[in-house]
Amino acid sequence: MYTHSIILSLIFANLLLFSGLPPTAAAGGSWRLLQRNVGISAMHMQLLQNDRVVMYDRTDFGPSNLSLPGGKCLRDPTAKIKVDCTAHSIEYNVITNTFRPLMVLSDVWCSSGSVSPDGTLVQTGGFNSGERRVRTFKPCSTCDWKEIPLALSARRWYATNHILPDGRQIIIGGRRQFNYEFYPKDRATQNVFDLRFLAETNDIGIENNLYPFVFLQPDGNLFIFANNRAILFDYTKNGVVRKFPAIPDGQHRNYPSTGSAVMLPLKVDAKFIEVEVLVCGGAPIGSYDRANHGIFVDALRTCARIKITDRNPQWVMETMPQPRVMVDMLLLPNGNVLLINGGSAGAAGWEIGRKPVLNPVIYHTNNPVGKRFELQNPTTIPRMYHSTAILLRDGRVLVGGSNPHAGYNFTGVLYPTELRLEAFSPSYLDPEFAYLRPAIQFPASSAKLRHGQALKVGFTVPGKVDSTKLSVTILSPSFNTHSFSMNQRLLILSTGKYRLRGNKKYEVEVTIPGSGNVAPSGYYILYLVHKEIPSVGIWVQIG
Ligand SMILES: *[C@@H]1O[C@H](CO)[C@@H](O)[C@H](O)[C@H]1NC(C)=O
Numbered sequence: 230m231y232t233h234s235i236i237l238s239l240i241f242a243n244l245l246l247f248s249g250l251p252p253t254a255a256a257g258g259s260w261r262l263l264q265r266n267v268g269i270s271a272m273h274m275q276l277l278q279n280d281r282v283v284m285y286d287r288t289d290f291g292p293s294n295l296s297l298p299g300g301k302c303l304r305d306p307t308a309k310i311k312v313d314c315t316a317h318s319i320e321y322n323v324i325t326n327t328f329r330p331l332m333v334l335s336d337v338w339c340s341s342g343s344v345s346p347d348g349t350l351v352q353t354g355g356f357n358s359g360e361r362r363v364r365t366f367k368p369c370s371t372c373d374w375k376e377i378p379l380a381l382s383a384r385r386w387y388a389t390n391h392i393l394p395d396g397r398q399i400i401i402g403g404r405r406q407f408n409y410e411f412y413p414k415d416r417a418t419q420n421v422f423d424l425r426f427l428a429e430t431n432d433i434g435i436e437n438n439l440y441p442f443v444f445l446q447p448d449g450n451l452f453i454f455a456n457n458r459a460i461l462f463d464y465t466k467n468g469v470v471r472k473f474p475a476i477p478d479g480q481h482r483n484y485p486s487t488g489s490a491v492m493l494p495l496k497v498d499a500k501f502i503e504v505e506v507l508v509c510g511g512a513p514i515g516s517y518d519r520a521n522h523g524i525f526v527d528a529l530r531t532c533a534r535i536k537i538t539d540r541n542p543q544w545v546m547e548t549m550p551q552p553r554v555m556v557d558m559l560l561l562p563n564g565n566v567l568l569i570n571g572g573s574a575g576a577a578g579w580e581i582g583r584k585p586v587l588n589p590v591i592y593h594t595n596n597p598v599g600k601r602f603e604l605q606n607p608t609t610i611p612r613m614y615h616s617t618a619i620l621l622r623d624g625r626v627l628v629g630g631s632n633p634h635a636g637y638n639f640t641g642v643l644y645p646t647e648l649r650l651e652a653f654s655p656s657y658l659d660p661e662f663a664y665l666r667p668a669i670q671f672p673a674s675s676a677k678l679r680h681g682q683a684l685k686v687g688f689t690v691p692g693k694v695d696s697t698k699l700s701v702t703i704l705s706p707s708f709n710t711h712s713f714s715m716n717q718r719l720l721i722l723s724t725g726k727y728r729l730r731g732n733k734k735y736e737v738e739v740t741i742p743g744s745g746n747v748a749p750s751g752y753y754i755l756y757l758v759h760k761e762i763p764s765v766g767i768w769v770q771i772g
């Protein structure tokens with residue numbers, strides 16, 4: 230009897246957890262609608278060091294819901310509508326919750342980018358008129374996009390970018406491009422370089438490994454993942470350094486079977502930095518074709534985690550609360566991972582995603598396997614194909630976009646083009662944790678730091694402090710599109726002793742990583758974390 234009732238309650242608990250029902254009142258986190266209509270659908274997002282977010286969709290699918298200022302119009306002979314006087318990019322100001330239209334001059338659809346060390350957003354590629362362009366956006370209140378024609382050697386559509394220690398970026402892949410290139414270029418790197426791995430993982434006849442997952446490693450190599458396989462790649466010698474085992478199920482995790490991936494937080498106090506990668510969601514092989522024939526297969530319900538610095542690394546499989554395709558994965562300031570957006574069936578592409586997953590899930594990185602997933606309160610807005618999510622300095626997550634249509638379609642479709650912006654506050658922002666929340670007193674915002682330097686961080690905590698549960702982390706804001714966050718990395722800094730400096734005031738000395746392979750030069754958000762509750766972050770510039 231006893232065993233029986235335990236089994237029953239386990240089944241019941243599982244049903245609650247996995248049924249996709251609204252979570253109980255015990256679930257944490259909250260949602261707030263920020264804007265009903267920003268005029269465009271945020272298909273790509275990047276947070277800049279002035280707390281403004283640059284967003285854009287595409288220029289070739291008709292007028293948006295926001296006019297360009299001063300009667301400006303875009304003339305693009307390759308677009309469906311040749312003269313378009315509406316905006317397809319905006320700058321959203323997080324602090325004032327306002328936005329202004331920006332003007333891109335060519336098609337930025339399904340493109341990629343990185344922020345350079347001086348804080349300029351450098352965006353690459355797109356479609357037709359935009360496929361070989363580079364565009365830059367300097368953060369300032371009146372700045373707009375600048376475009377550099379024919380700046381790329383190859384067409385880049387659905388490519389992945391990563392910032393490099395020398396300040397250049399590498400641009401990897403894209404449709405029909407099994408190669409990579411650099412920007413800016415020098416004489417030695419004018420051309421494109423072959424990357425056979427991309428041809429090898431493009432293995433079922435349709436293009437199926439787009440937006441590969443790329444992470445710069447502390448040893449200077451790049452970890453590159455596509456579908457179920459991964460390599461360690463030396464971009465300076467154009468050579469594969471190491472091949473990792475395939476994820477045993479052989480399933481697909483890149484566009485159009487879009488899952489996502491993060492490099493888990495790096496603890497930089499150790500002599501040898503261990504690196505783990507977590508890949509979640511995706512869609513079984515064939516999902517895209519079947520969805521185009523009206524059969525919407527359940528997405529993958531797995532995450533796969535691997536310690537790539539092990540001598541003999543193996544994938545460890547875990548089970549998410551729901552199947553999930555087009556899931557965004559965001560590193561949170563405390564080292565946990567947020568899974569947000571996407572659906573439970575179908576694939577990425579026009580009209581073929583189904584069963585929106587409205588609940589974010591927090592993945593507790595350091596819990597034992599089986600105790601890592603925590604459901605959060607749901608939104609009411611489906612965020613399907615072409616939706617986005619980025620972490621803000623105050624710990625909230627900005628969520629936008631969702632447009633599985635070839636136009637702005639607001640009526641008569643399953644998931645209308647979304648012009649709304651929301652903020653999700655993970656449970657660490659719930660009021661009950663206010664007594665634990667630290668506040669940073671110094672350094673001043675935008676402090677300029679050198680690699681390897683010591684930095685004093687002062688902070689206050691309202692309640693009792695557990696000094697064994699304090700940490701200082703820095704996060705590089707990522708370029709988010711198609712469920713992947715390029716350049717996303719969270720570093721847990723090496724710290725000295727936490728010292729009391731007065732009533733509820735504390736100080737700690739941290740060391741900024743010495744290597745540009747660990748912390749590429751650029752802007753980071755620095756957080757103080759106490760018992761998994763993060764402070765509001767401050768901007769710092771490294772290098
Ligand atoms: C934007 O949408 C609103 C309704 O949501 C509509 O009234 C307005 O005319 C639209 N504006 C543009 C520029 O399309």
Ligand SMILES: *[C@@H]1O[C@H](CO)[C@@H](O)[C@H](O)[C@H]1NC(C)=O
Nearest residue numbers: 291634635636637638641642
């Ligand atoms: C979206 O709207 C356009 C017109 O703006 C129309 O041609 C297209 O068929 C619509 N798509 C869907 C899926 O309804």
